[in-house]
Amino acid sequence: MKYQKRQKAIILLADGTIFYGKAVGNKQGTSFGEVCFNTGMTGYQEIFTDPSYFGQLMVTTNAHIGNYGTNADEVESDSIKIAGLICKNFSYVYSRVDSEGSLEAFLDKNNLLAISDVDTRALVSYIRDHGAMNAVISTEVDNIEGLKKQLAEVPNMEGLELASKVSTKEPYYFGDENATYKVAALDIGIKKNILRNIASRDAYIKVFPYNSKFEDLEAFKPDGYFLSNGPGDPEPLVEAQDLAKEVIKRDLPLFGICLGHQVIARANGVSTYKMHNGHRGINHPVKNLETGKGEITSQNHGFAVNREESEANPELQITHVHLNDHTVAGLAMKNKNCFSVQYHPEASPGPHDSSYLFDQFIENIKK
Numbered sequence: 216m217k218y219q220k221r222q223k224a225i226i227l228l229a230d231g232t233i234f235y236g237k238a239v240g241n242k243q244g245t246s247f248g249e250v251c252f253n254t255g256m257t258g259y260q261e262i263f264t265d266p267s268y269f270g271q272l273m274v275t276t277n278a279h280i281g282n283y284g285t286n287a288d289e290v291e292s293d294s295i296k297i298a299g300l301i302c303k304n305f306s307y308v309y310s311r312v313d314s315e316g317s318l319e320a321f322l323d324k325n326n327l328l329a330i331s332d333v334d335t336r337a338l339v340s341y342i343r344d345h346g347a348m349n350a351v352i353s354t355e356v357d358n359i360e361g362l363k364k365q366l367a368e369v370p371n372m373e374g375l376e377l378a379s380k381v382s383t384k385e386p387y388y389f390g391d392e393n394a395t396y397k398v399a400a401l402d403i404g405i406k407k408n409i410l411r412n413i414a415s416r417d418a419y420i421k422v423f424p425y426n427s428k429f430e431d432l433e434a435f436k437p438d439g440y441f442l443s444n445g446p447g448d449p450e451p452l453v454e455a456q457d458l459a460k461e462v463i464k465r466d467l468p469l470f471g472i473c474l475g476h477q478v479i480a481r482a483n484g485v486s487t488y489k490m491h492n493g494h495r496g497i498n499h500p501v502k503n504l505e506t507g508k509g510e511i512t513s514q515n516h517g518f519a520v521n522r523e524e525s526e527a528n529p530e531l532q533i534t535h536v537h538l539n540d541h542t543v544a545g546l547a548m549k550n551k552n553c554f555s556v557q558y559h560p561e562a563s564p565g566p567h568d569s570s571y572l573f574d575q576f577i578e579n580i581k582k
């Protein structure tokens with residue numbers, strides 16, 4: 216298996232640039248998406264199953280992918296959500312006490328096209344300089360003109376609503392129904408580890424579809440409201456923004472993560488924008504402006520909240536700032552029980568520095 220001759224594959228970027236590699240396994244095919252990169256050195260299974268990555272072709276900067284296999288406990292949703300994988304060395308051989316199977320088998324089960332043997336350093340440098348853009352990965356190496364035509368039809372991430380593609384169709388419950396607190400969570404692409412983190416703080420959660428109304432959530436009689444992470448541009452998520460406005464109007468406890476944070480900002484009249492390149496990795500430095508302390512955080516976003524508008528908004532306070540580029544990493548409403556962060560306190564993968572934010576949400580509920 217290891218020494219089998221592999222099918223040639225290409226990565227064609229929207230600006231016409233081509234990179235070369237080989238298809239992982241025996242898979243043939245073509246997959247479109249926005250190309251982005253993640254710098255985490257571990258956590259590939261969690262990353263591939265994170266609904267926030269829906270519609271994205273993932274370049275992993277770590278030199279080896281697959282080397283520690285897979286485990287059923289390390290998924291963030293029920294299936295792989297990335298549109299395709301681009302890596303340097305794909306490990307067909309894996310080793311770890313806890314692994315239950317190979318990454319190759321996991322990709323096969325999810326029917327995901329992956330390309331290895333790519334000069335990922337050159338590719339990442341290129342995307343870093345030229346910005347996130349659409350791309351296609353394919354084993355159709357002789358059909359470049361055809362692929363270019365199809366690629367031109369792929370919608371831009373800017374303005375794209377994707378939450379509806381990954382959200383639950385029906386409401387469901389998570390945790391112990393006898394728990395002390397009740398939380399209503401809007402699923403605009405929720406990661407499992409967020410549910411685990413909230414539930415482990417003595418809360419019972421009802422998870423609602425992306426287009427649910429305030430009244431739907433209110434009927435559960437929750438003590439607190441939560442807006443999840445998720446894929447795509449926050450701008451078209453009008454229903455979620457309206458829901459946030461209703462919760463804020465009543466000053467009910469509200470917490471938002473990543474896409475949820477962007478929705479809360481928009482509900483406050485603050486615009487969001489697509490970044491030249493997003494933040495995707497597990498060692499992003501953030502400063503908590505309330506405590507002055509630094510946090511190493513897990514991040515995964517391609518949009519951000521407008522900083523000047525956040526500063527100028529009398530209702531809002533910037534609570535956290537990203538130390539690499541000074542973008543807004545956290546917001547709170549000055550006179551309301553509402554706060555949000557652009558990063559991932561639930562980690563998975565990533566450090567646990569920020570898990571105190573879940574405690575803060577429960578404290579706000581107790582108030």
Ligand SMILES: NC(=O)CC[C@H](N)C(=O)O
Nearest residue numbers: 444445473474516517518
């Ligand atoms: N992880 C997330 O929730 C991502 C939010 C949004 N889709 C972005 O790319 O910025």
